[in-house]
Amino acid sequence: MHQLRMKGRIVTIDELIVSAAWRRKGVGKALMKHALERARVLTAKRIELITHKGRGEAVRAFYESCGFQEADSMVMRLTDGDFQRR
Numbered sequence: 001m002h003q004l005r006m007k008g009r010i011v012t013i014d015e016l017i018v019s020a021a022w023r024r025k026g027v028g029k030a031l032m033k034h035a036l037e038r039a040r041v042l043t044a045k046r047i048e049l050i051t052h053k054g055r056g057e058a059v060r061a062f063y064e065s066c067g068f069q070e071a072d073s074m075v076m077r078l079t080d081g082d083f084q085r086r
Contacts, residue, residue: 008045011035015050032066050075 013035018028039047049068051059060070 009042011039011042011044011047013047013049028062029066036066 016028016031016035018031036047047068048071049063051063
């Protein structure tokens with residue numbers, strides 16, 4: 001997504017899911033590495049990762065080990081069904 005304020009692209013990782021049988025085998029790291037390499041090719045100014053606070057400390061530790069830091073932000077959402085009724 002191009003972001004005018006940042007004067008460049010922002011890449012958003014909406015979901016990174018590894019099935020339980022493949023966790024702790026390097027699959028998540030490999031997927032993240034590929035995503036970060038793709039963001040570099042796209043000359044992204046920033047990479048954002050969307051996750052849920054309730055996912056647990058292991059998930060948070062994984063993202064931090066990939067270099068991510070928690071941002072002070074809040075996501076608010078209006079789905080198509082919600083705004084279609086307005």
